[in-house]
Amino acid sequence: MKIDLKHIAELAMLQFDEKELAMLETDFEAMLSLAEQLPISDNNEGLIKALPLSELRKDQISVGMSRESILKQAQSVIKGYIAVPKIMQD
Amino acid sequence: MYLTGLSVSELGNALKKREITSTEITEAYLKRIVEKDDELGAYLTVCAESALRAAKEADPSLSEIAGIPTAIKDNICTKGIATTCASRMLSNYIPPYNATIIDKLISVGGFVLGKLNMDEFGMGSSTEFSAVRFTRNPHCPTRVPGGSSGGAAAAVAAYEAPYALASDTGGSIRQPSAFCGVVGMKPTYGSISRYGLIAFASSLDQIGPITRTVADNRLIFNIIRGKDAKDATVIRCRNEVPTKKFGNLRIAMISELNDTASTDVKNAIVQTASVFEKCGAKIEVLSMKEIHSALSAYYIISSAEASSNLARYDGVRYGYRTKEYHDILEMMVRSRSEGFGDEVKRRIMLGTFVLSTGYYDAYYKRAKIAQSSLITAFEHIFDRFDLILAPTAPTTAFCFGEMRTNPVAMYRQDICTVPASLAGLPALSLPIGKDHDGLPIGAQLIGAPFSERQIYDTAEVLESEICYHGL
Numbered sequence: 001m002k003i004d005l006k007h008i009a010e011l012a013m014l015q016f017d018e019k020e021l022a023m024l025e026t027d028f029e030a031m032l033s034l035a036e037q038l039p040i041s042d043n044n045e046g047l048i049k050a051l052p053l054s055e056l057r058k059d060q061i062s063v064g065m066s067r068e069s070i071l072k073q074a075q076s077v078i079k080g081y082i083a084v085p086k087i088m089q090d
Numbered sequence: 091m092y093l094t095g096l097s098v099s100e101l102g103n104a105l106k107k108r109e110i111t112s113t114e115i116t117e118a119y120l121k122r123i124v125e126k127d128d129e130l131g132a133y134l135t136v137c138a139e140s141a142l143r144a145a146k147e148a149d150p151s152l153s154e155i156a157g158i159p160t161a162i163k164d165n166i167c168t169k170g171i172a173t174t175c176a177s178r179m180l181s182n183y184i185p186p187y188n189a190t191i192i193d194k195l196i197s198v199g200g201f202v203l204g205k206l207n208m209d210e211f212g213m214g215s216s217t218e219f220s221a222v223r224f225t226r227n228p229h230c231p232t233r234v235p236g237g238s239s240g241g242a243a244a245a246v247a248a249y250e251a252p253y254a255l256a257s258d259t260g261g262s263i264r265q266p267s268a269f270c271g272v273v274g275m276k277p278t279y280g281s282i283s284r285y286g287l288i289a290f291a292s293s294l295d296q297i298g299p300i301t302r303t304v305a306d307n308r309l310i311f312n313i314i315r316g317k318d319a320k321d322a323t324v325i326r327c328r329n330e331v332p333t334k335k336f337g338n339l340r341i342a343m344i345s346e347l348n349d350t351a352s353t354d355v356k357n358a359i360v361q362t363a364s365v366f367e368k369c370g371a372k373i374e375v376l377s378m379k380e381i382h383s384a385l386s387a388y389y390i391i392s393s394a395e396a397s398s399n400l401a402r403y404d405g406v407r408y409g410y411r412t413k414e415y416h417d418i419l420e421m422m423v424r425s426r427s428e429g430f431g432d433e434v435k436r437r438i439m440l441g442t443f444v445l446s447t448g449y450y451d452a453y454y455k456r457a458k459i460a461q462s463s464l465i466t467a468f469e470h471i472f473d474r475f476d477l478i479l480a481p482t483a484p485t486t487a488f489c490f491g492e493m494r495t496n497p498v499a500m501y502r503q504d505i506c507t508v509p510a511s512l513a514g515l516p517a518l519s520l521p522i523g524k525d526h527d528g529l530p531i532g533a534q535l536i537g538a539p540f541s542e543r544q545i546y547d548t549a550e551v552l553e554s555e556i557c558y559h560g561l
Contacts, residue, residue, distance in 0.1 A: 003443065012397060012442040013404070014435055015427045024439060030498040031440055034386040038456040039463065048458045049465055054280070055326075057319040069186035073408035082407055085418045 268532020
């Protein structure tokens with residue numbers, strides 16, 4: 001099976017050079033050969049177990065983190081907003 | 091060495107009797123860190139100033155651990171203290187909030203001594219994938235401490251911390267505990283809040299304590315467990331059921347797990363089984379064919395969840411942002427590519443692939459079905475048995491570089507720990523002996539959901555019978 005790693009990298013928002021891609025290809029072959037031990041799926045989705053549901057909390061408004069403490073983490077802040085490169089074209 | 095050599099329970103008692111002070115304990119540990127950690131490499135951050143301040147204000151009457159410092163794996167958020175996941179991506183991240191378990195510890199008089207090294211984002215079994223530094227095994231400096239909580243297990247084993255809090259997704263508490271000769275618990279999924287634990291694979295991640303004794307481990311577990319409005323997966327703990335006496339236990343061993351073990355590990359497990367038999371417990375060796383698909387199911391499910399969880403790191407709101415970019419897409423892609431290390435990128439790629447159109451059924455769905463079969467198989471075992479005894483890892487600590495370039499060989503190290511992770515079961519690793527090189531060997535006690543009390547009761551007896559000597 002030939003996997004289009006460039007396409008997967010695009011989906012994952014990652015970039016690799018040709019050398020890295022070649023190494024990834026070898027790793028993928030080894031990793032996916034492990035998966036051959038998995039039982040064959042026969043459309044038995046019902047067999048997949050869900051986690052038990054816990055008691056949910058009430059939907060109430062409470063005090064969260066301060067705006068200032070969150071903005072402190074950002075690389076670039078302009079007038080109290082997190083700044084990113086221009087998204088819309090002129 | 092006197093103060094750092096005491097267990098958490100001993101420190102707590104001495105504090106209550108006013109024989110020692112919290113400042114003396116904290117100073118003793120800080121001195122030990124200064125003396126040892128350059129070589130060991132367990133810590134990423136040492137909070138000397140804030141720890142000494144907290145020690146000065148400590149009130150030993152608050153709880154059994156009040157006035158005793160703790161070290162925390164660097165993927166658990168600590169307010170105002172860098173929390174990096176040992177990744178370039180979060181190298182400047184200082185959380186504006188505490189994880190729930192940190193708040194719980196502080197509320198009973200605990201405080202943070204420092205943050206501990208790990209494989210980046212918890213992905214690895216040797217701590218070699220830390221973007222910051224290697225951590226050495228305290229028993230042999232040319233060998234790894236295990237991973238991903240290698241810093242935590244090494245710090246506790248080397249008397250650089252009285253106890254540590256870490257996380258376990260597929261064995262990250264248990265395997266390093268086995269490699270370093272300490273006690274590590276991965277509790278039942280849903281028994282401890284993960285609010286503030288930086289997510290790797292949310293359906294598997296669990297927080298637990300690493301300690302030098304079983305009694306200490308139980309003490310810390312009982313403090314940090316329990317409901318939290320901020321983590322909906324925490325369910326009411328039901329482990330108040332009466333436990334069985336050691337001699338009345340029915341213990342299962344799984345041949346597929348024993349078969350993975352090296353001769354020394356196998357012999358130590360057989361000897362541990364003989365301790366059970368000597369005391370009257372019943373031991374039976376079973377076959378569990380579902381184990382064969384556990385490793386691949388684990389790597390598919392955990393990587394799929396990681397690819398989704400780590401999508402948040404895009405250089406926008408927090409974390410690493412690349413210096414050179416022309417537009418927002420380039421900024422995100424370059425930030426992620428430069429910020430993540432090789433192993434993290436490998437798993438994001440694998441996770442993205444198994445969730446992508448055309449491959450979901452062939453990989454992710456099959457893995458989830460294999461996980462369900464494994465859970466059912468465990469349920470059948472616990473209908474007839476109280477606990478499972480198994481190796482924690484197939485080998486003792488391996489050398490640096492031995493597996494680093496072969497991801498699948500490294501993944502195979504996790505074969506004994508991933509089954510309990512996939513089934514959400516509690517599993518404790520405790521030291522049961524040493525191999526011919528003097529390296530620690532660990533055994534796991536795996537129980538039914540919420541059977542921590544039975545596990546701790548049993549492990550305490552084993553600990554006293556085996557008389558393992560640490561460093």
